[in-house]
Amino acid sequence: MYESGRGLVALAEILxxxxxxxxxxxxxxxxxxDLLDVGAAALLGLDIDGAxxxxxxxxxxxxxxARFELAYEQGPGVDALRTGECVECTDLTNATLRWPQFAPxxxxxxxxxxxxxxxxxxxxxxxxxxxxxNVPGPLPEGSEELRHGLVNVVTLGVTAHRxxxxxxxxxxxxxxxxxRVAIEQAKGMLAxxxxxxxxxxxxxxxxxxxxxxxxxxxxxxxxxxxxLTIPATYRPN
Amino acid sequence: xxxxxxxxxxxxxxAARLHADHAERLVRAGDVTPAPPFMAAxxxxxxxxxxxxxxxxxxRTEAVTVASDVIATAVQDLESIIGEGxxxxxxxxxxxxxxxxxxxxVRWPRLASAVALYGVRSVAAEPLRTNTxxxxxxxxxxxxxxxxxxxxxxxxxxxxxxxxxxxDSGDPLDxxxxxxxxxxxxxxxxxGMVAEQLGCGVSDGLVVLxxxxxxxxTPLAAIADEIVHGGLKVN
Numbered sequence: 295m296y297e298s299g300r301g302l303v304a305l306a307e308i309l310x311x312x313x314x315x316x317x318x319x320x321x322x323x324x325x326x327x328d329l330l331d332v333g334a335a336a337l338l339g340l341d342i343d344g345a346x347x348x349x350x351x352x353x354x355x356x357x358x359x360a361r362f363e364l365a366y367e368q369g370p371g372v373d374a375l376r377t378g379e380c381v382e383c384t385d386l387t388n389a390t391l392r393w394p395q396f397a398p399x400x401x402x403x404x405x406x407x408x409x410x411x412x413x414x415x416x417x418x419x420x421x422x423x424x425x426x427x428n429v430p431g432p433l434p435e436g437s438e439e440l441r442h443g444l445v446n447v448v449t450l451g452v453t454a455h456r457x458x459x460x461x462x463x464x465x466x467x468x469x470x471x472x473x474r475v476a477i478e479q480a481k482g483m484l485a486x487x488x489x490x491x492x493x494x495x496x497x498x499x500x501x502x503x504x505x506x507x508x509x510x511x512x513x514x515x516x517x518x519x520x521x522l523t524i525p526a527t528y529r530p531n
Numbered sequence: 532x533x534x535x536x537x538x539x540x541x542x543x544x545x546a547a548r549l550h551a552d553h554a555e556r557l558v559r560a561g562d563v564t565p566a567p568p569f570m571a572a573x574x575x576x577x578x579x580x581x582x583x584x585x586x587x588x589x590x591r592t593e594a595v596t597v598a599s600d601v602i603a604t605a606v607q608d609l610e611s612i613i614g615e616g617x618x619x620x621x622x623x624x625x626x627x628x629x630x631x632x633x634x635x636x637v638r639w640p641r642l643a644s645a646v647a648l649y650g651v652r653s654v655a656a657e658p659l660r661t662n663t664x665x666x667x668x669x670x671x672x673x674x675x676x677x678x679x680x681x682x683x684x685x686x687x688x689x690x691x692x693x694x695x696x697x698x699d700s701g702d703p704l705d706x707x708x709x710x711x712x713x714x715x716x717x718x719x720x721x722x723g724m725v726a727e728q729l730g731c732g733v734s735d736g737l738v739v740l741x742x743x744x745x746x747x748x749t750p751l752a753a754i755a756d757e758i759v760h761g762g763l764k765v766n
Contacts, residue, residue: 463696464661471594482723
């Protein structure tokens with residue numbers, strides 16, 4: 295139990311420290327494999343468009359196997375992601391009917407058993423941890439609690455990451471809208487104030503932004519707020 | 532669980548239909564310019580003729596609008612002048628709206644009579660929602676009566692994920708969905724000019740422009756154009 299707690303703390307530290315870096319997602323997955331005492335692990339998820347992707351893997355072979363799972367739509371991780379249920383295959387030699395393409399490839403890579411653990415957030419399956427074990431047989435008894443804890447940590451991490459990706463794109467769109475409107479408003483104010491055309495007002499804004507190393511949006515917003523008066527020297531000749 | 536997966540499936544199928552329909556229209560049109568707008572595919576998907584999309588700023592001002600036809604454009608313009616209507620309500624409260632003509636005078640007393648002139652008898656509007664808020668509103672005028680419950684929400688969802696926040700787009704506003712959109716540049720320029728003339732903020736400048744358009748029964752864009760390019764002063 296003490297070891298389980300330490301493992302979860304270690305995972306939480308990885309999540310806090312710049313989780314958006316792919317290397318850290320791989321580290322998280324490797325830590326999971328280590329704590330669960332399995333050969334390798336990979337994390338499958340859904341990208342912002344709902345497509346299944348390999349989010350991370352503890353090592354190169356695990357990443358390759360996870361990609362095979364997605365390519366053939368076969369394997370413990372893909373099944374867990376699709377059904378939201380735990381998937382267990384204690385001996386892959388018996389799984390050639392179940393996963394005709396994936397099972398032989400996994401066996402060739404030295405994997406003897408495979409397990410898929412769905413990552414849930416409330417009623418939504420946001421990913422699945424797939425475990426590749428080198429010896430046939432079930433996962434160690436008594437590790438259910440640890441597995442549950444690990445899956446929860448990973449779920450939070452994956453969801454936060456994806457939520458942030460979506461938020462970034464929405465923020466970029468909103469920012470582009472704000473910028474466009476602020477620049478047009480500032481053009482109008484300057485044109486009226488300086489008795490120039492709106493095109494000339496745009497040149498004034500651009501000249502000021504370039505020469506002072508300030509973003510156009512900030513210059514425009516300050517003009518609109520009335521806190522910036524652009525000197526006449528910035529007028530076009 | 533199954534319901535969640537069916538929702539995702541519906542969203543993807545809807546997005547696929549929208550893009551396939553638009554692609555077919557582009558192929559059929561060949562070199563004809565202007566190319567068919569994405570909004571034609573949106574209108575076909577929702578089974579209506581008059582469809583509009585408004586992207587809004589934080590203060591609910593319409594920043595960009597795009598419409599499938601002149602009726603939708605005209606009603607969008609009216610709503611912008613009057614400052615009340617489905618876009619304003621959905622962007623403010625985040626809930627979808629379905630209303631028929633009998634409800635218009637209660638919901639939108641000033642917009643109702645103006646909209647009646649265009650023969651619009653019902654409206655459905657859905658937020659273009661992300662996990663951080665509302666980007667805008669999808670509005671359908673005279674939606675088909677046989678539309679399945681939730682189908683407009685699926686279209687709105689598909690538009691957000693596949694057409695507005697699509698990956699790998701450089702300029703966030705350089706999107707096929709927004710080809711031919713009105714960014715109201717002249718209106719915003721005019722707001723700035725009026726604010727300077729009156730010594731007020733740009734949002735008050737926009738209110739003055741709206742009031743003038745309403746009082747003179749003139750399109751808002753025409754008033755704005757007269758101010759920016761015709762030297763009109765508002766006192």
